[in-house]
Amino acid sequence: MIEKFVPLDTVGVPLDRVNVDTDAIIPARYLKTLKRTGLGVGLFYAWRYDAEGAERPDFPLNRPEFRGGRVLVAGENFGCGSSREHAVWALMDFGFRAVIAPSFSDIFHNNCLKNGLLPVTLPAAEVRSMIDALLAAPGGKVRVDLAAQEVTGPNGDVHRFTVDPFAKTCLLEGLDEIALTLKSSPEIDRYERERKKATPWLFLDLAG
């Protein structure tokens, strides 16, 4: 069950890097938790803190102008690497509700939608100009309206984005995907009966 996505009007946080991988978003040592919550402390740990554990003042998340921002704006191939959903949980725990980038890794993109973190894909040039504007005038606001499928940048520039219609409904209404799928149980039952006849070797149970 995910929280309903409501329109955001918030400080945009620029992260001017490409190929931001999920090891950078949340290092492996934070993955030992049994919970989905509390991961914000490890978010971008190696970039936020130096070897002594002191904040690096120039990292965007540490700059006072960007604190409290709920939209991250980053370079292409965001979320590449490991499938760890912890990356999404960490971003959300820290307060982010949307990430804007020219492209996302497939698994990360999926993980976002399952949790109500909106991944917004915009053309590289539009993301570039948004990052430049946020760096030039830190504290600039970004508006994200999922219902209208529109992002308004810090300069008032409006960008349309596409989103899968079903994912959109799930995000806006906060639907439980498993509950929806379980409505197809009769079809799943039927599929299993037919497959069992066609390829019986796939139904030799592993647990014996």
Next chain:
Amino acid sequence: MPTLFEKIRDRHVVTRRGDDILLYIDRQLIHEVTSPQAFEGLRLAGRSVRRPGAMLAVPDHNVPTTPGRAERIDDRESREQIEELRKNTLGAGIDLFDITDPRQGIVHIIGPEAGLVLPGITIVCGDSHTGTLGAFGTIAFGVGTSEVEHVLATQTLWQKTPRRMRVTVDGALRSLVTPKDVILAVIAKIGASGGTGYAIEFAGETIRKMSMEGRMTVCNMTIEAGARFGLIAPDETTFAYLKGRPLAPPPSLWDAAVADWETLPSDPDAAWDREVTLDASSLEPHVTWGTSPQDALPVGGVVPDPEAQPDPSERARMRRALEYMALVPGTRMTDIPVDKVFIGSCTNARIEDLRAAAAVAMGRKVHANVTALVVPGSGLVKRQAEEEGLDRVFVDAGFQWRLPGCSMCLGMNPDRLKPGERCASTSNRNFEGRQGPGGRTHLMSPAMAAAAAVSGRIADVREVAR
């Protein structure tokens, strides 16, 4: 005219919703890190596991690789995750290869060994390297924890069809050039996001000649090119590997299964959205210089100069990577000293990998400045290697011979790099901090890593082995 991927997909359609397919998932592998929240989710919603017999679980990421781990794991959180896996699988009736089980090992290695990865199936795991299993002609892909939960509850996943890419590799590999070098070269060619949105089928004479171990190495790293799926058509090599394995079709069903599997390969007139070719005959051993797997080059090369890069964002990325790696443009790769050598991971910890590394280590000594680890991918690989005497070769040469697990592939268990340490590694990711905070990773093949271990620096294995 369908592709291998499309044929498997079409057999697994339960129902549709617009462009989305409810795909039946034949099997799911489970490990301790990405599953606790999935089982918790089931409990909170009062749901149960639909087909426990279609699941197999193993602890691998957190386990120490030193003796005594069955009795005691010092790190409390690691211990708790492993205990939680035990509780969750026992409660649901899911088979577990526990820490004391001789079959325990890295999740992507134990599945094939058990014979549970069969051509034509769909299989998922909460781990991005699940594409490894596409080497058997399967739709195998990594999922997040929410999807792990979805599969536990429903044995299905909603999926869109990816685009189709074929990577054709032809030509005979030269001596000491390996499947790892092939896949590093492919990633360098198409880039870390070149495969995003695609399922990649690997084809061509070079792939056909590879063993299952080599094919798994290739498919393992398709995710490093951004593709969730890497596939190779099943053939005689596949069938021979599977025959007689515990969960492979029994003799009474074997012929029917093989007849079915032979219908799977992509039709000759199948359509592709993108085609890439690679000539393997001129391929050199590869190493990475930077912090993305796409930063691979032939070992004879030099550290590239960001200033020669026209694209400003790529230039900035390269500068950052060189700063993190503490490297200067123009440095010969073979002049870079290493502190650690890691031979292991789901990319390169199968028996052939250990044989290749042992052949280089044999009669040589690990350099005085280097600590070198060999971590077999599973208990069965370890046993096989010991039967062949490979453990003695490694130990005599000064390598540490460890117990199976993910080990130094990721900074999660006790095996990790210290800040600033440089490692020649057979794993799959050279991201910042991947092997431990501040650690620096150079990816390469097992033979190349063994050559680095005995040389104290990155070395061309062809010169070391001469």
